[in-house]
Amino acid sequence: xxxxxxxxxxxxxxxxxxxxxxxxxxxxxxxxxxxxxxxxxxxxxxxxxxxxxxxxxxxxxxxxxxxxxxxxxxxxxxxxxxxxxxxxxxxxxxxxxxxxxxxxxxxxxxxxxxxxxxxxxxxx
Numbered sequence: 001x002x003x004x005x006x007x008x009x010x011x012x013x014x015x016x017x018x019x020x021x022x023x024x025x026x027x028x029x030x031x032x033x034x035x036x037x038x039x040x041x042x043x044x045x046x047x048x049x050x051x052x053x054x055x056x057x058x059x060x061x062x063x064x065x066x067x068x069x070x071x072x073x074x075x076x077x078x079x080x081x082x083x084x085x086x087x088x089x090x091x092x093x094x095x096x097x098x099x100x101x102x103x104x105x106x107x108x109x110x111x112x113x114x115x116x117x118x119x120x121x122x123x124x
Contacts, residue, residue, distance in 0.1 A: 004065060005037035006058040012065065015043070015056070038063040 003026070005014035019026045019033060026033060033039075038060055044067055046054035052069040059065075074082065 001039045001041065002043060003033055003037055003039055004058050006060055010057045010059060012056040012058045040065055 001019065003014070003016040003019035004012055007013050014037065016026060018024050019028075019039075020030075030039075038058075040063070043056070043065060046056075046067045047069070049069050051072050053072045054067040054069055057066055057068050
């Protein structure tokens, strides 16, 4: 049995895997421990979600535990790497946009030449 204590926000603050062990236990009866916490047979297995951190939650009322997933705080190095990737993507998109603009400007120039030729009575 695993002993669980939760705070007022359902955050698991204590999990003890041997609450009744003579050497490493809590030195209290089951009834004494249940005054402040509850027991579960096993803990759920957290999912490995990219960029998500698993937070163990519990309910004293329903005597259950679960994981909630929140956005993971990036380390400084991870944040720098993410910014480098974002900058690379922006530069690539910018280059593609510039190429398209150049292509459109050339087409516009061709159309203006054709229009001028037509206005002067010539054929295209």
